[in-house]
Amino acid sequence: MAKIGIFYGSTSGVTEEIAEKIYEELGSEICDLYSMEEDFDDVEDLLQYDYLLLGCSTWGAGEVQNDWREPLFDMEVEKPDFSGxxxxxxxxxxxxxxxxxxxxxxxxxxxxxxxxxxRIVGAVPAEGYSFEKSTAIRDGKFVGLPLDEVNESDKTEQRIANWLDILKADFPFQVA
Ligand SMILES: Cc1cc2nc3c(=O)[nH]c(=O)nc-3n(C[C@H](O)[C@H](O)[C@H](O)COP(=O)(O)O)c2cc1C
Structure with missing residues:
Protein backbone atom coordinates (compact mmCIF):
# COMPACT_ATOMS: atom_id res chain seq x y z
CA MET A 1 0.00 0.00 0.00
CA ALA A 2 1.23 3.53 -0.79
CA LYS A 3 2.68 5.31 2.22
CA ILE A 4 1.68 8.76 3.39
CA GLY A 5 4.26 11.36 4.38
CA ILE A 6 3.28 13.69 7.22
CA PHE A 7 5.52 16.78 7.31
CA TYR A 8 5.10 19.52 9.90
CA GLY A 9 6.70 22.80 10.92
CA SER A 10 6.09 23.93 14.49
CA THR A 11 7.60 26.68 16.61
CA SER A 12 6.03 26.14 20.03
CA GLY A 13 5.03 22.51 19.58
CA VAL A 14 1.35 22.86 18.71
CA THR A 15 1.52 21.63 15.10
CA GLU A 16 3.92 18.94 16.24
CA GLU A 17 1.38 17.61 18.72
CA ILE A 18 -1.38 17.68 16.08
CA ALA A 19 0.85 15.90 13.55
CA GLU A 20 1.69 13.24 16.13
CA LYS A 21 -2.01 12.75 16.87
CA ILE A 22 -2.74 12.23 13.17
CA TYR A 23 0.25 9.89 12.85
CA GLU A 24 -0.94 7.82 15.79
CA GLU A 25 -4.47 7.75 14.45
CA LEU A 26 -3.41 6.51 11.00
CA GLY A 27 -0.60 4.24 12.21
CA SER A 28 3.10 3.85 11.48
CA GLU A 29 2.41 1.06 8.96
CA ILE A 30 1.02 3.58 6.48
CA CYS A 31 2.61 6.88 7.60
CA ASP A 32 6.01 8.44 8.09
CA LEU A 33 6.37 11.54 10.25
CA TYR A 34 8.86 14.32 9.46
CA SER A 35 9.71 17.43 11.41
CA MET A 36 10.69 20.14 8.92
CA GLU A 37 13.26 21.33 11.41
CA GLU A 38 14.90 18.01 12.26
CA ASP A 39 14.21 15.51 9.50
CA PHE A 40 13.79 17.46 6.27
CA ASP A 41 16.77 17.59 3.89
CA ASP A 42 15.37 18.57 0.51
CA VAL A 43 12.35 18.31 -1.74
CA GLU A 44 13.14 14.67 -2.56
CA ASP A 45 11.88 13.88 0.95
CA LEU A 46 8.46 15.11 -0.15
CA LEU A 47 8.58 13.70 -3.67
CA GLN A 48 9.06 10.11 -2.49
CA TYR A 49 5.39 10.10 -1.41
CA ASP A 50 2.28 10.15 -3.60
CA TYR A 51 0.22 11.16 -0.56
CA LEU A 52 1.21 14.01 1.72
CA LEU A 53 -0.27 15.60 4.82
CA LEU A 54 1.43 18.95 5.38
CA GLY A 55 1.17 20.80 8.69
CA CYS A 56 2.13 24.42 9.16
CA SER A 57 1.22 26.98 11.79
CA THR A 58 0.82 30.67 10.94
CA TRP A 59 3.21 33.32 12.25
CA GLY A 60 3.94 36.99 11.57
CA ALA A 61 0.77 38.27 9.97
CA GLY A 62 -0.49 35.34 7.92
CA GLU A 63 2.96 33.93 7.15
CA VAL A 64 4.24 30.35 7.19
CA GLN A 65 6.05 28.89 10.19
CA ASN A 66 9.80 29.39 10.01
CA ASP A 67 10.89 25.87 9.08
CA TRP A 68 8.79 25.98 5.91
CA ARG A 69 10.23 29.24 4.61
CA GLU A 70 13.42 28.00 3.00
CA PRO A 71 11.93 24.80 1.54
CA LEU A 72 9.10 26.82 -0.01
CA PHE A 73 11.56 29.36 -1.38
CA ASP A 74 13.69 26.58 -2.90
CA MET A 75 10.64 24.98 -4.47
CA GLU A 76 9.55 28.28 -5.93
CA VAL A 77 12.91 28.50 -7.67
CA GLU A 78 13.40 24.84 -8.63
CA LYS A 79 9.76 24.11 -9.52
CA PRO A 80 9.71 20.37 -8.72
CA ASP A 81 6.85 18.43 -10.29
CA PHE A 82 4.08 17.50 -7.85
CA SER A 83 1.62 16.33 -10.49
CA GLY A 84 0.10 13.00 -9.48
CA ARG A 119 -4.06 17.86 -6.28
CA ILE A 120 -5.09 19.44 -2.98
CA VAL A 121 -7.97 17.85 -1.12
CA GLY A 122 -9.52 18.15 2.34
CA ALA A 123 -11.14 21.60 2.16
CA VAL A 124 -13.16 22.48 5.25
CA PRO A 125 -16.31 24.69 5.36
CA ALA A 126 -15.67 28.06 7.03
CA GLU A 127 -18.87 27.77 9.08
CA GLY A 128 -18.08 26.95 12.68
CA TYR A 129 -15.02 29.22 12.80
CA SER A 130 -15.15 32.86 13.93
CA PHE A 131 -12.50 35.12 12.45
CA GLU A 132 -12.39 38.37 10.48
CA LYS A 133 -10.24 37.49 7.49
CA SER A 134 -8.27 34.61 6.10
CA THR A 135 -6.24 34.19 2.93
CA ALA A 136 -6.73 30.44 3.32
CA ILE A 137 -10.28 30.55 1.94
CA ARG A 138 -11.10 29.52 -1.63
CA ASP A 139 -14.70 29.31 -2.86
CA GLY A 140 -16.03 29.76 0.67
CA LYS A 141 -13.99 26.95 2.20
CA PHE A 142 -10.67 26.69 4.01
CA VAL A 143 -8.13 24.98 1.76
CA GLY A 144 -7.23 22.60 4.59
CA LEU A 145 -7.98 21.95 8.23
CA PRO A 146 -7.70 25.00 10.51
CA LEU A 147 -7.26 24.31 14.20
CA ASP A 148 -7.04 26.68 17.12
CA GLU A 149 -5.39 25.46 20.28
CA VAL A 150 -5.41 28.97 21.79
CA ASN A 151 -9.18 29.50 21.86
CA GLU A 152 -10.90 26.30 20.78
CA SER A 153 -8.77 23.39 21.92
CA ASP A 154 -11.92 21.53 22.94
CA LYS A 155 -12.88 21.28 19.25
CA THR A 156 -9.57 19.93 17.96
CA GLU A 157 -10.18 16.23 18.41
CA GLN A 158 -13.55 16.29 16.65
CA ARG A 159 -12.24 18.53 13.89
CA ILE A 160 -9.40 16.11 13.19
CA ALA A 161 -11.78 13.14 13.22
CA ASN A 162 -14.18 14.87 10.79
CA TRP A 163 -11.31 15.81 8.50
CA LEU A 164 -9.82 12.32 8.38
CA ASP A 165 -13.27 11.09 7.53
CA ILE A 166 -13.35 13.46 4.53
CA LEU A 167 -9.80 12.50 3.50
CA LYS A 168 -10.37 8.77 3.38
CA ALA A 169 -12.13 9.25 0.02
CA ASP A 170 -8.81 10.43 -1.49
CA PHE A 171 -6.15 8.89 0.77
CA PRO A 172 -5.21 5.22 1.17
CA PHE A 173 -6.44 4.76 4.75
CA GLN A 174 -9.49 3.69 6.65
CA VAL A 175 -10.64 5.31 9.86
CA ALA A 176 -13.15 3.87 12.29
C1 LIG B 1 3.96 36.39 17.13
C2 LIG B 1 2.83 35.50 16.72
C3 LIG B 1 2.23 35.68 15.49
C4 LIG B 1 1.16 34.88 15.09
N1 LIG B 1 0.52 35.14 13.90
C5 LIG B 1 -0.60 34.42 13.58
C6 LIG B 1 -1.33 34.74 12.38
O1 LIG B 1 -0.99 35.61 11.58
N2 LIG B 1 -2.45 34.00 12.12
C7 LIG B 1 -2.90 32.99 12.94
O2 LIG B 1 -3.92 32.37 12.66
N3 LIG B 1 -2.20 32.68 14.09
C8 LIG B 1 -1.09 33.37 14.43
N4 LIG B 1 -0.39 33.06 15.57
C9 LIG B 1 -0.85 31.93 16.41
C10 LIG B 1 -0.05 30.65 16.16
O3 LIG B 1 -0.21 30.20 14.83
C11 LIG B 1 -0.55 29.58 17.11
O4 LIG B 1 -0.16 29.92 18.43
C12 LIG B 1 -0.08 28.17 16.77
O5 LIG B 1 -0.76 27.26 17.60
C13 LIG B 1 1.42 27.98 16.89
O6 LIG B 1 1.73 26.68 16.45
P1 LIG B 1 3.21 26.07 16.51
O7 LIG B 1 3.60 25.96 17.95
O8 LIG B 1 3.07 24.71 15.91
O9 LIG B 1 4.10 26.93 15.71
C14 LIG B 1 0.68 33.85 15.97
C15 LIG B 1 1.31 33.66 17.21
C16 LIG B 1 2.36 34.48 17.59
C17 LIG B 1 2.98 34.25 18.96
Missing part, protein backbone atom coordinates in the same frame (compact mmCIF):
# COMPACT_ATOMS: atom_id res chain seq x y z
CA UNK A 85 0.55 13.86 -5.79
CA UNK A 86 -2.42 14.16 -3.45
CA UNK A 87 -1.91 16.68 -0.66
CA UNK A 88 -3.98 17.79 2.32
CA UNK A 89 -3.07 20.69 4.59
CA UNK A 90 -3.57 21.31 8.29
CA UNK A 91 -2.42 23.98 10.68
CA UNK A 92 -3.23 25.81 13.87
CA UNK A 93 -3.74 29.53 14.26
CA UNK A 94 -5.39 31.98 16.63
CA UNK A 95 -8.83 33.12 15.47
CA UNK A 96 -9.06 35.85 18.13
CA UNK A 97 -5.56 37.24 18.59
CA UNK A 98 -4.85 37.04 14.83
CA UNK A 99 -8.38 37.24 13.52
CA UNK A 100 -7.41 39.18 10.38
CA UNK A 101 -4.81 36.62 9.30
CA UNK A 102 -6.34 33.41 10.52
CA UNK A 103 -4.32 30.36 9.34
CA UNK A 104 -2.94 32.30 6.39
CA UNK A 105 -0.10 29.79 6.06
CA UNK A 106 -2.54 27.22 4.68
CA UNK A 107 -3.34 29.57 1.79
CA UNK A 108 0.35 30.02 1.02
CA UNK A 109 1.01 26.26 0.94
CA UNK A 110 -2.11 25.73 -1.13
CA UNK A 111 -1.12 28.24 -3.81
CA UNK A 112 2.41 26.96 -4.03
CA UNK A 113 1.77 23.21 -4.17
CA UNK A 114 -1.15 23.71 -6.54
CA UNK A 115 1.10 25.71 -8.85
CA UNK A 116 3.55 22.78 -8.75
CA UNK A 117 0.83 20.46 -10.01
CA UNK A 118 -0.45 18.80 -6.83
Missing amino acids: KTIALFGPGDCQGHSKHFVGALGILYDQFKALGA
Whole structure:
Protein backbone atom coordinates (compact mmCIF):
# COMPACT_ATOMS: atom_id res chain seq x y z
CA MET A 1 0.00 0.00 0.00
CA ALA A 2 1.23 3.53 -0.79
CA LYS A 3 2.68 5.31 2.22
CA ILE A 4 1.68 8.76 3.39
CA GLY A 5 4.26 11.36 4.38
CA ILE A 6 3.28 13.69 7.22
CA PHE A 7 5.52 16.78 7.31
CA TYR A 8 5.10 19.52 9.90
CA GLY A 9 6.70 22.80 10.92
CA SER A 10 6.09 23.93 14.49
CA THR A 11 7.60 26.68 16.61
CA SER A 12 6.03 26.14 20.03
CA GLY A 13 5.03 22.51 19.58
CA VAL A 14 1.35 22.86 18.71
CA THR A 15 1.52 21.63 15.10
CA GLU A 16 3.92 18.94 16.24
CA GLU A 17 1.38 17.61 18.72
CA ILE A 18 -1.38 17.68 16.08
CA ALA A 19 0.85 15.90 13.55
CA GLU A 20 1.69 13.24 16.13
CA LYS A 21 -2.01 12.75 16.87
CA ILE A 22 -2.74 12.23 13.17
CA TYR A 23 0.25 9.89 12.85
CA GLU A 24 -0.94 7.82 15.79
CA GLU A 25 -4.47 7.75 14.45
CA LEU A 26 -3.41 6.51 11.00
CA GLY A 27 -0.60 4.24 12.21
CA SER A 28 3.10 3.85 11.48
CA GLU A 29 2.41 1.06 8.96
CA ILE A 30 1.02 3.58 6.48
CA CYS A 31 2.61 6.88 7.60
CA ASP A 32 6.01 8.44 8.09
CA LEU A 33 6.37 11.54 10.25
CA TYR A 34 8.86 14.32 9.46
CA SER A 35 9.71 17.43 11.41
CA MET A 36 10.69 20.14 8.92
CA GLU A 37 13.26 21.33 11.41
CA GLU A 38 14.90 18.01 12.26
CA ASP A 39 14.21 15.51 9.50
CA PHE A 40 13.79 17.46 6.27
CA ASP A 41 16.77 17.59 3.89
CA ASP A 42 15.37 18.57 0.51
CA VAL A 43 12.35 18.31 -1.74
CA GLU A 44 13.14 14.67 -2.56
CA ASP A 45 11.88 13.88 0.95
CA LEU A 46 8.46 15.11 -0.15
CA LEU A 47 8.58 13.70 -3.67
CA GLN A 48 9.06 10.11 -2.49
CA TYR A 49 5.39 10.10 -1.41
CA ASP A 50 2.28 10.15 -3.60
CA TYR A 51 0.22 11.16 -0.56
CA LEU A 52 1.21 14.01 1.72
CA LEU A 53 -0.27 15.60 4.82
CA LEU A 54 1.43 18.95 5.38
CA GLY A 55 1.17 20.80 8.69
CA CYS A 56 2.13 24.42 9.16
CA SER A 57 1.22 26.98 11.79
CA THR A 58 0.82 30.67 10.94
CA TRP A 59 3.21 33.32 12.25
CA GLY A 60 3.94 36.99 11.57
CA ALA A 61 0.77 38.27 9.97
CA GLY A 62 -0.49 35.34 7.92
CA GLU A 63 2.96 33.93 7.15
CA VAL A 64 4.24 30.35 7.19
CA GLN A 65 6.05 28.89 10.19
CA ASN A 66 9.80 29.39 10.01
CA ASP A 67 10.89 25.87 9.08
CA TRP A 68 8.79 25.98 5.91
CA ARG A 69 10.23 29.24 4.61
CA GLU A 70 13.42 28.00 3.00
CA PRO A 71 11.93 24.80 1.54
CA LEU A 72 9.10 26.82 -0.01
CA PHE A 73 11.56 29.36 -1.38
CA ASP A 74 13.69 26.58 -2.90
CA MET A 75 10.64 24.98 -4.47
CA GLU A 76 9.55 28.28 -5.93
CA VAL A 77 12.91 28.50 -7.67
CA GLU A 78 13.40 24.84 -8.63
CA LYS A 79 9.76 24.11 -9.52
CA PRO A 80 9.71 20.37 -8.72
CA ASP A 81 6.85 18.43 -10.29
CA PHE A 82 4.08 17.50 -7.85
CA SER A 83 1.62 16.33 -10.49
CA GLY A 84 0.10 13.00 -9.48
CA LYS A 85 0.55 13.86 -5.79
CA THR A 86 -2.42 14.16 -3.45
CA ILE A 87 -1.91 16.68 -0.66
CA ALA A 88 -3.98 17.79 2.32
CA LEU A 89 -3.07 20.69 4.59
CA PHE A 90 -3.57 21.31 8.29
CA GLY A 91 -2.42 23.98 10.68
CA PRO A 92 -3.23 25.81 13.87
CA GLY A 93 -3.74 29.53 14.26
CA ASP A 94 -5.39 31.98 16.63
CA CYS A 95 -8.83 33.12 15.47
CA GLN A 96 -9.06 35.85 18.13
CA GLY A 97 -5.56 37.24 18.59
CA HIS A 98 -4.85 37.04 14.83
CA SER A 99 -8.38 37.24 13.52
CA LYS A 100 -7.41 39.18 10.38
CA HIS A 101 -4.81 36.62 9.30
CA PHE A 102 -6.34 33.41 10.52
CA VAL A 103 -4.32 30.36 9.34
CA GLY A 104 -2.94 32.30 6.39
CA ALA A 105 -0.10 29.79 6.06
CA LEU A 106 -2.54 27.22 4.68
CA GLY A 107 -3.34 29.57 1.79
CA ILE A 108 0.35 30.02 1.02
CA LEU A 109 1.01 26.26 0.94
CA TYR A 110 -2.11 25.73 -1.13
CA ASP A 111 -1.12 28.24 -3.81
CA GLN A 112 2.41 26.96 -4.03
CA PHE A 113 1.77 23.21 -4.17
CA LYS A 114 -1.15 23.71 -6.54
CA ALA A 115 1.10 25.71 -8.85
CA LEU A 116 3.55 22.78 -8.75
CA GLY A 117 0.83 20.46 -10.01
CA ALA A 118 -0.45 18.80 -6.83
CA ARG A 119 -4.06 17.86 -6.28
CA ILE A 120 -5.09 19.44 -2.98
CA VAL A 121 -7.97 17.85 -1.12
CA GLY A 122 -9.52 18.15 2.34
CA ALA A 123 -11.14 21.60 2.16
CA VAL A 124 -13.16 22.48 5.25
CA PRO A 125 -16.31 24.69 5.36
CA ALA A 126 -15.67 28.06 7.03
CA GLU A 127 -18.87 27.77 9.08
CA GLY A 128 -18.08 26.95 12.68
CA TYR A 129 -15.02 29.22 12.80
CA SER A 130 -15.15 32.86 13.93
CA PHE A 131 -12.50 35.12 12.45
CA GLU A 132 -12.39 38.37 10.48
CA LYS A 133 -10.24 37.49 7.49
CA SER A 134 -8.27 34.61 6.10
CA THR A 135 -6.24 34.19 2.93
CA ALA A 136 -6.73 30.44 3.32
CA ILE A 137 -10.28 30.55 1.94
CA ARG A 138 -11.10 29.52 -1.63
CA ASP A 139 -14.70 29.31 -2.86
CA GLY A 140 -16.03 29.76 0.67
CA LYS A 141 -13.99 26.95 2.20
CA PHE A 142 -10.67 26.69 4.01
CA VAL A 143 -8.13 24.98 1.76
CA GLY A 144 -7.23 22.60 4.59
CA LEU A 145 -7.98 21.95 8.23
CA PRO A 146 -7.70 25.00 10.51
CA LEU A 147 -7.26 24.31 14.20
CA ASP A 148 -7.04 26.68 17.12
CA GLU A 149 -5.39 25.46 20.28
CA VAL A 150 -5.41 28.97 21.79
CA ASN A 151 -9.18 29.50 21.86
CA GLU A 152 -10.90 26.30 20.78
CA SER A 153 -8.77 23.39 21.92
CA ASP A 154 -11.92 21.53 22.94
CA LYS A 155 -12.88 21.28 19.25
CA THR A 156 -9.57 19.93 17.96
CA GLU A 157 -10.18 16.23 18.41
CA GLN A 158 -13.55 16.29 16.65
CA ARG A 159 -12.24 18.53 13.89
CA ILE A 160 -9.40 16.11 13.19
CA ALA A 161 -11.78 13.14 13.22
CA ASN A 162 -14.18 14.87 10.79
CA TRP A 163 -11.31 15.81 8.50
CA LEU A 164 -9.82 12.32 8.38
CA ASP A 165 -13.27 11.09 7.53
CA ILE A 166 -13.35 13.46 4.53
CA LEU A 167 -9.80 12.50 3.50
CA LYS A 168 -10.37 8.77 3.38
CA ALA A 169 -12.13 9.25 0.02
CA ASP A 170 -8.81 10.43 -1.49
CA PHE A 171 -6.15 8.89 0.77
CA PRO A 172 -5.21 5.22 1.17
CA PHE A 173 -6.44 4.76 4.75
CA GLN A 174 -9.49 3.69 6.65
CA VAL A 175 -10.64 5.31 9.86
CA ALA A 176 -13.15 3.87 12.29
C1 LIG B 1 3.96 36.39 17.13
C2 LIG B 1 2.83 35.50 16.72
C3 LIG B 1 2.23 35.68 15.49
C4 LIG B 1 1.16 34.88 15.09
N1 LIG B 1 0.52 35.14 13.90
C5 LIG B 1 -0.60 34.42 13.58
C6 LIG B 1 -1.33 34.74 12.38
O1 LIG B 1 -0.99 35.61 11.58
N2 LIG B 1 -2.45 34.00 12.12
C7 LIG B 1 -2.90 32.99 12.94
O2 LIG B 1 -3.92 32.37 12.66
N3 LIG B 1 -2.20 32.68 14.09
C8 LIG B 1 -1.09 33.37 14.43
N4 LIG B 1 -0.39 33.06 15.57
C9 LIG B 1 -0.85 31.93 16.41
C10 LIG B 1 -0.05 30.65 16.16
O3 LIG B 1 -0.21 30.20 14.83
C11 LIG B 1 -0.55 29.58 17.11
O4 LIG B 1 -0.16 29.92 18.43
C12 LIG B 1 -0.08 28.17 16.77
O5 LIG B 1 -0.76 27.26 17.60
C13 LIG B 1 1.42 27.98 16.89
O6 LIG B 1 1.73 26.68 16.45
P1 LIG B 1 3.21 26.07 16.51
O7 LIG B 1 3.60 25.96 17.95
O8 LIG B 1 3.07 24.71 15.91
O9 LIG B 1 4.10 26.93 15.71
C14 LIG B 1 0.68 33.85 15.97
C15 LIG B 1 1.31 33.66 17.21
C16 LIG B 1 2.36 34.48 17.59
C17 LIG B 1 2.98 34.25 18.96
